[in-house]
Amino acid sequence: MVVAKASxxxxxxxxxNVFPCSIIDAQKGDPLAFESYWKQMNDECTVVIxxxxxxxYYSDLSxxxxxxxxxxxxxxxxxxxxxGNAVTKDRYIVVGNGSSQLFQASLFALSPLDVPDHPVNxxxxxxxxxxxxxxxxxxxxxxxxxxDDAAVYDKNEPYIEVVTSxxxxxxxxxxxxxxxxxxxxxxxxxxxxxxxxTPITHEADDDVMLFTFSKCTGxxxxxxxxxIVKDIEVAKKMATFVQSSSMGVSKExxxxxxxxxxxVCDGYQNFKSSESELFFEYSKRLVxxxxxxxxxxxxxxxxxxxxxxxxxxxxxxxxxxxxxPSFAWLKCEGNEDGHNYLRKLNICSREGExxxxxxxxxRVSMLGMDDDFNELVKRLSNVKIE
Amino acid sequence: MVVAKASxxxxxxxxxNVFPCSIIDAQKGDPLAFESYWKQMNDECTVVIxxxxxxxYYSDLSxxxxxxxxxxxxxxxxxxxxxGNAVTKDRYIVVGNGSSQLFQASLFALSPLDVPDHPVNxxxxxxxxxxxxxxxxxxxxxxxxxxDDAAVYDKNEPYIEVVTSxxxxxxxxxxxxxxxxxxxxxxxxxxxxxxxxTPITHEADDDVMLFTFSKCTGxxxxxxxxxIVKDIEVAKKMATFVQSSSMGVSKExxxxxxxxxxxVCDGYQNFKSSESELFFEYSKRLVxxxxxxxxxxxxxxxxxxxxxxxxxxxxxxxxxxxxxPSFAWLKCEGNEDGHNYLRKLNICSREGExxxxxxxxxRVSMLGMDDDFNELVKRLSNVKIE
Numbered sequence: 001m002v003v004a005k006a007s008x009x010x011x012x013x014x015x016x017n018v019f020p021c022s023i024i025d026a027q028k029g030d031p032l033a034f035e036s037y038w039k040q041m042n043d044e045c046t047v048v049i050x051x052x053x054x055x056x057y058y059s060d061l062s063x064x065x066x067x068x069x070x071x072x073x074x075x076x077x078x079x080x081x082x083x084g085n086a087v088t089k090d091r092y093i094v095v096g097n098g099s100s101q102l103f104q105a106s107l108f109a110l111s112p113l114d115v116p117d118h119p120v121n122x123x124x125x126x127x128x129x130x131x132x133x134x135x136x137x138x139x140x141x142x143x144x145x146x147x148d149d150a151a152v153y154d155k156n157e158p159y160i161e162v163v164t165s166x167x168x169x170x171x172x173x174x175x176x177x178x179x180x181x182x183x184x185x186x187x188x189x190x191x192x193x194x195x196x197x198t199p200i201t202h203e204a205d206d207d208v209m210l211f212t213f214s215k216c217t218g219x220x221x222x223x224x225x226x227x228i229v230k231d232i233e234v235a236k237k238m239a240t241f242v243q244s245s246s247m248g249v250s251k252e253x254x255x256x257x258x259x260x261x262x263x264v265c266d267g268y269q270n271f272k273s274s275e276s277e278l279f280f281e282y283s284k285r286l287v288x289x290x291x292x293x294x295x296x297x298x299x300x301x302x303x304x305x306x307x308x309x310x311x312x313x314x315x316x317x318x319x320x321x322x323x324x325p326s327f328a329w330l331k332c333e334g335n336e337d338g339h340n341y342l343r344k345l346n347i348c349s350r351e352g353e354x355x356x357x358x359x360x361x362x363r364v365s366m367l368g369m370d371d372d373f374n375e376l377v378k379r380l381s382n383v384k385i386e
Numbered sequence: 387m388v389v390a391k392a393s394x395x396x397x398x399x400x401x402x403n404v405f406p407c408s409i410i411d412a413q414k415g416d417p418l419a420f421e422s423y424w425k426q427m428n429d430e431c432t433v434v435i436x437x438x439x440x441x442x443y444y445s446d447l448s449x450x451x452x453x454x455x456x457x458x459x460x461x462x463x464x465x466x467x468x469x470g471n472a473v474t475k476d477r478y479i480v481v482g483n484g485s486s487q488l489f490q491a492s493l494f495a496l497s498p499l500d501v502p503d504h505p506v507n508x509x510x511x512x513x514x515x516x517x518x519x520x521x522x523x524x525x526x527x528x529x530x531x532x533x534d535d536a537a538v539y540d541k542n543e544p545y546i547e548v549v550t551s552x553x554x555x556x557x558x559x560x561x562x563x564x565x566x567x568x569x570x571x572x573x574x575x576x577x578x579x580x581x582x583x584t585p586i587t588h589e590a591d592d593d594v595m596l597f598t599f600s601k602c603t604g605x606x607x608x609x610x611x612x613x614i615v616k617d618i619e620v621a622k623k624m625a626t627f628v629q630s631s632s633m634g635v636s637k638e639x640x641x642x643x644x645x646x647x648x649x650v651c652d653g654y655q656n657f658k659s660s661e662s663e664l665f666f667e668y669s670k671r672l673v674x675x676x677x678x679x680x681x682x683x684x685x686x687x688x689x690x691x692x693x694x695x696x697x698x699x700x701x702x703x704x705x706x707x708x709x710x711p712s713f714a715w716l717k718c719e720g721n722e723d724g725h726n727y728l729r730k731l732n733i734c735s736r737e738g739e740x741x742x743x744x745x746x747x748x749r750v751s752m753l754g755m756d757d758d759f760n761e762l763v764k765r766l767s768n769v770k771i772e
Contacts, residue, residue: 038438051431052424097632246483250636
């Protein structure tokens with residue numbers, strides 16, 4: 001994929017003879033790094049679906065989320081119980097086409113219906129996940145509108161605050177920040193609250209919590225997200241939204257997610273000091289090793305800086321550990337624009353402005369394929385202040 | 387599923403000793419009738435997906451619909467070419483989570499962006515598919531609003547007309563009906579324009595055409611729909627909508643749809659007077675036989691009437707044939723409410739009012755499981771005017 005060849009490319013801030021002509025796409029959040037784990041699993045995670053199976057729209061007529069396969073619901077409860085990252089007892093689970101759809105569904109469910117001329121403001125502390133704004137703007141709804149940075153929200157109007165923890169793009173652990181007397185509701189986007197990315201310090205028990213298969217195990221192509229919801233009326237509205245938007249969720253993906261999450265759980269349950277590494281151990285080791293290499297390269301370059309995360313005791317791994325986010329949030333020291341700087345190195349990153357931050361900042365994916373990641377580190381370690 | 391047992395149920399308009407206590411759900415549009423075809427196919431349609439496969443968000447970076455698997459695009463083009471029901475040459479294909487999501491995506495793509503205070507009116511000739519209204523109302527958008535019956539639309543304001551042909555609920559073949567000087571755009575919902583339901587009289591070549599795997603082969607649980615679009619800018623906006631709403635479409639479902647549609651096409655391509663029936667022959671025979679039984683029962687009862695469809699030459703089957711819709715649109719003669727009448731027979735139907743029609747009308751699914759359908763016919767044939 002990445003072929004580093006000498007070329008007659010124009011001058012750029014590389015200090016040795018590596019003149020790569022290939023572009024590294026570190027802009028996207030495709031979690032391909034975990035593919036290697038699933039490759040060594042042989043047939044354990046294989047799903048086989050016959051032509052006549054899974055044909056109906058319906059999965060479980062006894063559940064208000066009638067399109068959710070019971071076996072998926074079971075493994076979702078099981079993995080949260082195993083990891084200890086979220087309460088599921090006496091909570092309602094709604095499955096969606098990725099957590100993107102459930103984000104919309106939760107906005108729909110939490111927005112007041114009776115004040116059509118006053119859309120509720122949806123806010124998130126900057127830097128915030130770049131897609132929240134796009135999703136809200138594309139819907140152009142009378143019920144909600146993008147309200148920008150939660151940290152400076154001072155309107156005396158109802159709001160919904162999105163709390164992303166660990167945060168995308170910067171990996172920080174978050175709490176609500178709005179300081180307003182107005183009525184506020186919360187959506188917790190906990191996509192990255194898994195032990196490979198951050199210590200599991202508590203069992204989250206928020207009103208609306210969003211999770212996704214994409215970040216839990218790396219299966220982004222399946223488009224499976226789930227919400228854990230306290231209030232049944234909110235859960236029902238969310239299920240209605242998914243019903244109206246897409247008449248449910250792919251059963252093939254649900255079956256596969258149930259299988260793979262089940263295999264992860266089985267691994268821990270049947271663990272008898274086997275030689276093979278379990279999923280969260282493998283993925284944590286991988287992300288940690290990448291971060292160590294990456295930090296070293298960045299520090300060596302002195303062009304960029306990257307946040308240092310506090311350590312905490314992880315209830316799941318029973319050890320003290322740092323946060324190792326799925327993305328690096330780089331700050332370009334000096335006056336240069338971070339995105340432009342990386343462009344000169346043929347590294348494609350996502351601009352800070354898209355996250356409500358300064359152009360000095362850029363987001364770079366830590367979970368690309370090995371070749372891409374190694375080349376990224378190589379290029380970063382070779383840059384010097386001009 | 388359906389157990390017809392004598393019971394001490396209260397009086398109702400049955401004339402013999404059948405007192406069924408079970409409820410037949412003929413309300414939903416679950417196309418389970420075709421399951422029998424796929425059951426006899428053995429492993430030909432089976433998909434096997436390994437744990438490490440299909441992990442990326444991305445399918446084809448060279449396509450503006452980057453989340454669509456190239457093999458799905460290929461079979462979509464292939465089946466339309468085979469059946470001759472829609473032009474795909476020089477058209478853009480966008481895949482979605484069912485045609486429901488693509489319906490929303492097309493509204494988004496066709497609505498003018500620059501007149502936020504004047505949402506475009508979305509209309510469809512009554513009786514119209516009951517979900518259009520729900521989908522539009524749930525979004526509560528500034529860009530579009532539900533404008534009701536297209537036949538009486540007389541506002542001098544921009545509109546989008548949804549042309550559903552064959553129509554859901556009544557199976558009629560439709561053309562646009564709005565008679566207005568205002569600027570209008572069209573969405574053609576051709577979910578049922580397949581040879582098992584209606585003669586293929588022409589290759590449809592409309593601006594935005596929606597199709598779905600659910601109705602083509604009966605695989606509703608997969609949530610795969612596709613749009614065939616003339617204008618690349620409209621197609622791009624639709625793809626952007628699917629991206630923002632759900633970050634693409636399940637790859638497991640796409641893989642399976644590609645496999646199954648491919649098998650249907652292969653059957654015709656490799657056909658050497660084999661003894662096994664091909665999919666559209668099988669499904670057409672099944673729907674036709676059901677309609678013949680159903681019509682006989684309804685005519686015998688004299689309580690309900692059902693539309694008679696004109697015959698036409700089908701370019702695909704090379705024979706003259708009627709339309710055999712996926713639903714029966716029944717009119718209860720006399721003054722009775724059709725839905726209430728069927729309720730007394732423990733038949734659950736969808737009320738005419740939900741389709742913008744009179745309460746005398748009801749929609750009944752023709753594609754339930756064999757047992758359900760046979761019991762439905764049995765109950766209908768036994769009713770008499772009281």
